[in-house]
Amino acid sequence: MNKIAAILKELEAESIEIFRETAASFKKPVIMYSIGKDSTVMLHIARKAFYPAPIPFPLLHIDTTWQFKEMITFRDEIVKETKSQLIAHINQAGVRDNINPFDAGISEYTRVMNTVALREALDLYGFDAALGGSRRDEEKSRAKERIFSVRDPGHRWNPREQRPELWRTYNTRLAPEQTMRVFPINDWTEADIWHYILQENIKVSSLYLAKDRPVVKRGDQLIMVEDDRYPLLEGEKPTMQRVRFRTLGCYPLTAAVESNASTIEEVVEEVLNVKLSERATRLIDGENEDSMEKKKTEGYF
Amino acid sequence: MSGAIVRLLTCGSVDDGKSTLIGRLLVETDSVPHDTIGAAKKIRRSGSTIAAGEIDFSLLTDGLEAEREQGITIDVAYRSMKLLDGKRLIISDAPGHEQYTRNMVVAASRADIGLVLVDAMKGVRTQTLRHLTICSLMGVSRIIIAINKLDAMEYRQEVFDSISKDVQRAVERLEVKDIHIIPMSALAGDNVVYKSTNMPWYTSQSLLEAIQGWEKPVDKSANGMMRIQMIARAENFRGVSGTVRRGSFSKGDEITIFPSNKKATISSIVTFENQIETANTEEAVTLVLEPEVDATRGDVIAQSADDLTAADRFAAHVVWLNEEDLIHSRSYLMMSGPTTTPAMITKIRHKIDVNTGEHLSTDTLKMNEIGDVEIASDIPIVMRPYLDDREFGNFIFVDRLTLKTVGAGMIKHALRRSSNVTHQNYEVDKLQRSAQKNQKAKVIWLTGLSGSGKSTIANALEKRLFAQGMHSYVLDGDNLRMGLNMDLGFTSTDRAENVRRVSEVAKLMVDAGLIVISALVSPFEVDRQRAKSIFEDGEFIEVFVDTPVDVCRARDPKGLYKKSAAGQIPNFTGVGQDYEPPLSPTLVVDGTAPIDEIVEKILRELL
Known part of the structure; x- marks a missing residue:
């Protein structure tokens, strides 16, 4: 077995163990399914963990109503294929108040349509454990994240009260x-x-693969114009460019990258050299020392 | 087991050059994005002496140190990197100061290799000894000691030799025998990834070589062992799922289920892809057993039960992780693999000075302290000594109320006592004894503040029971403290032991068929819950005598509130110590109500 396959096998075994521990320790767990590559991989591992039984948890998708259409199509395909139960939750109050990324501002929009919606859904269905696909290498605060991470009443995270996590002896007990x-x-x-x-030949959303897509350039970011809700500037016209997405989310908040990687192999190739491309985009705004200093104080590497 | 992932613990602080060392390791193995390196060439800390255009390696990994300065929660940070031989290295980084011992213990719990930094200008110091002690105690397999900053000592061999000698003396008392001492300069890049040209007298491994050279010890003949994590059920399918922790299992193997000692044969090994012939160490699999024997989560599947022990009395090292001190005789939840049981520390033999390894006597453990203790668990734990087997030798302690992880333990060995004392069954039992007295044996546990009226209620209640021809007895807190509990004071620890003893006595009396009334302040919920847990369902009637503290103070039958106000009683409940009202008492009685009313209320519950 080559080294990469050997590493993946060990990582997979650990993940399977965590899924099983969750199934054995909680009354009503749920998989937070964001449709992205990480949660799709998570779903794949969950199938392995419980085979030949089906995955014993439903999937929860927080629908902000601003996701790429392709994401929703992909989600429904996956649900059908894995025979999962899907709960798509929308914060209806947010929809009623027309909370959108343009008028409400990004942080308020994210709070209402993502954070509040998630809390609502968890409370509504009484889930006591929510499995998420975040990784320690994503950012600094995640580097300290536990595998089993307790949330206080109201789903608040209190970093000072996190339980020490030793060995693989997980404390899964919850207070009321x-x-x-x-x-x-x-x-x-x-x-x-x-x-x-x-x-594993895992199917992921086609948004991860390069294709000609209609985009506009805002600052340094390429935004795909998904539908006519996107407010174009006067005289602005989307142009077709060969782009793909590195992460998936709400289309007005998720920038595309120029890329020719149209197969998974090519994406892997690109990711392995991501240092270069990431650098290239960051150098433009990051070469200035002030912004780097600022990022550092905010926890940047 | 492929051992493709290696875990490294780094011990040291920024002053020893830890950040620079890790930074150098990352850069020279090409694990850092080039834009980040570019920035580390430009940005300078105040007072930095690094030349313009050179990389300040410490900027790449100083997260934890910066956090300490900013007052952000100090924790263990994990970082993945690729070794040049293709393996994955996961670095667990914890600060090295004494007040962060518990973080280091957490970081060390899964580490294969411990990297201990020694500043060549300072030599072996107290913290070096502490780091070595923790590495050894937590069972890392290899220790690499980096004698760093030799550039500042003109790369002199005698400096290295003299520190090496001190290190060798220090490691003599450790369990770990695989020790590498490397002369280094993280700043100048000597012997980190590349061999130094400045120290021709050193021809052995660089740090990277010492890390890459480590191989997971594989014992192919090891007795295969797997804990059952869950039972897998599907249509016409039943299997046991778990991760193989030692050795391997093959189709057709005869196995033993421990502790029941039932035998079965592995009829197939199921994974998502296909059925496999052999499941190796660290593989997560589902085994189908023939015949379908009774087995549950927490049981161990083993090729042979020879080197497994189930014991409920054992000796262990415990690291205390909680801000509140360990309370000896208090019941905690003990989690060992998937098994959870109430357990208590019955004896603290001594605590270990992490700096010197010295044994000190103590009756408690504070946060960051390590004790050599004896433990009694309610149900037997399947165990192996930690230093032989980390997976079957570890456990954690969880507070029964807050459910926080408060302690971590490493099993030393089972104590003989547990197997030599067996419960004797007598033919006349509790039911018969109660029936003979025409009553149901119970304990009425009165809890409340001093002066709330517990003794008065107990007295009135017993008079009523006696008049009705019932057989009863009152266990009064104060009275017992004159005899059975005369050695106990009023600290949290002593109160826990007080409640434990009284509950055990009450249990004997209930067994004798009596109705027991106990009148004890018993201020702590965990202690009362533990007391309740030793009785059968419905036997333990917890009565909260709810009297406002002002009323108690006004009554003050023993003059204790007055003394406490004068500062003469430090641990007085409701003043110097909290009273925790029961979370779910069987009954709450208003301590200011007429006594007959209260007694009626309790009698209705009782009869």
Whole structure:
């Protein structure tokens, strides 16, 4: 077995163990399914963990109503294929108040349509554990994240009260009103995810692959004009460019990158050299020392 | 087991050059994005002496140190990197100061290799000894000692030799025997990834070589062992799922289920892809057993039960992780693999000075302290000594109320006592004894503040029971403290032991068929819950005598509130110590109501 396959096998076994521990320890767990590559990989591992039984948890998708259409199509395909139960939750109050990324501002929009919606859904269905696909290599605060991470009443995260996590002896007990977040792929890196997708032949959204798409340039960011809700500037016209997405989310908030990687193999290739391309885009705004200093104080590497 | 992932613990602080060392390791193995390196060439800390255009390696990994300065929660940070031989290295980084011992213990719990930094200008110091002690105690397999900053000592061999000698003396008392001492300069890049040209007298491994040279010890003949994590059920399918922790299992193997000692044969090994012939160490699999024997989560599947022990009395090292001190005799939840049981520390033999390894006597453990203790668990734990087997030798302690992880333990060995004392069954039992007295044996546990009226209620209640021809007895807190509990004071620890003893006595009396009334302040919920847990369902009637503290103070039958106000009683409940009202008492009685009313209320519950 080559080294990469050997590493993936160990990572996968750990993730399977975490899924099983969650199934054995909680009354009503749920998989937070964001449609992205990480949660799709998570879903794949969950199938392995419980085979030949089906995955014993439903999927929860927080629908902000601003996702790419392709994401929703992909979600429904996956749900059908894995025979999962899907709960798509929308914060109806947010829809009623027309909370959108343009008028409400990004942070308020994110709070209402993502954070509040998630809390609502968890409370509504009484889930006591929510499995998420975040990874320690994503950012600094995540580097300290537990595998089983307790949330206080109201789903608040109190970093000072996190339980020490030793060995693989997980403390899964909850006090009244507490809930748990579980991160089964904490130790995976972005490259691991892509290698695994390639190795396991996992279907991911076509948005990850390069294609000619209608985009406008805002600052340094390429935004795909998904529908006529996107307010174009006067005289602005979307142009077709060969782009793909590195992460998926709400289309007005998720920038595309120029890329020719139209197969998973090519994406893996690109990710392995991501240092270069990431640098290239960051150098433009990051070469200035002030912004770097600022990022550092905010926890930047 | 492929051992493709290696875990490294780094011990040291920024002053020893830890950040620079890790930074150098990352850069020279090409693990850092080039834009980040570019920035580390430009940005300078105030007072930095690094030349313009050179990389300040410490900027790449100083997260934790910066956080300490900013007052952000200090924690263990994990970082993945690729070794040049293709393996994955996961670095767990914890600060090295004494007040962060617990973080280091967490970081060390899964580490294969411990990297201990020694500043060549300072030599072996107290913290070096502490780091070595923790690495050894937590069972890392290899220790690499980096004698760093030799560039500042003109790369002199005698400096290295003299520190090496001190290190060798220090490691003599450790369990770990795989020790590498490397002369280094993280700043100048000597012996980190590349061999130094400045120290021709050193021809052995660089740090990277010492890390890459480590191989997971594989014992192919090891007795295969797997804990059952869950039972897998599907249509016409039943299997046991778990991760193989030692050795391997093959189709057709005869196995033993421990502790029941039932035998079965592995008829197939199921994974998502296909059925496999052999499941190796660290593989997550589902085994189908023939015949379908009774097995549950927490049981161990083993090729042979020879080197497994189930014990409920054992010796262990415990690291205390909680801000509140360990309370000896208090019941905690003990989690060992998937098994959870109430357990208590019955004896603290001594605590270990992490700096010197010295044994000190103590009756408690504070946060960051390590004790050598004896433990009694309610149900037997399947165990192996930690230093032989980390996976079957570890456990954690969880507070029964807050459910926080408060302690971590490493099993040393089972204590003989547990197997030599067996419960004797007598033919006349509790039911018969109660029936003979025409009553149901119970304990009425009165809890409340001093002066709330517990003794008065107990007295009136017993008079009523006696008049009705019932057989009863009152266990009064104060009275017992004159005899059975005369050695106990009023600290949290002593109160826990007080409640434990009284509940055990009450249990004997309930067994004798009596109705027991206990009148004890018993201020802590965990202690009362533990007391309740030793009785059968419905036997333990917890009565909260709810009297406002002002009323108690006004009554003050023993003059204790007055003394406490004068500062003469430090641990007085409701003043110097909290009273925790029961979370779910069987009954709440208003301590200011007429006594007959209260007694009626309790009698209705009782009869």
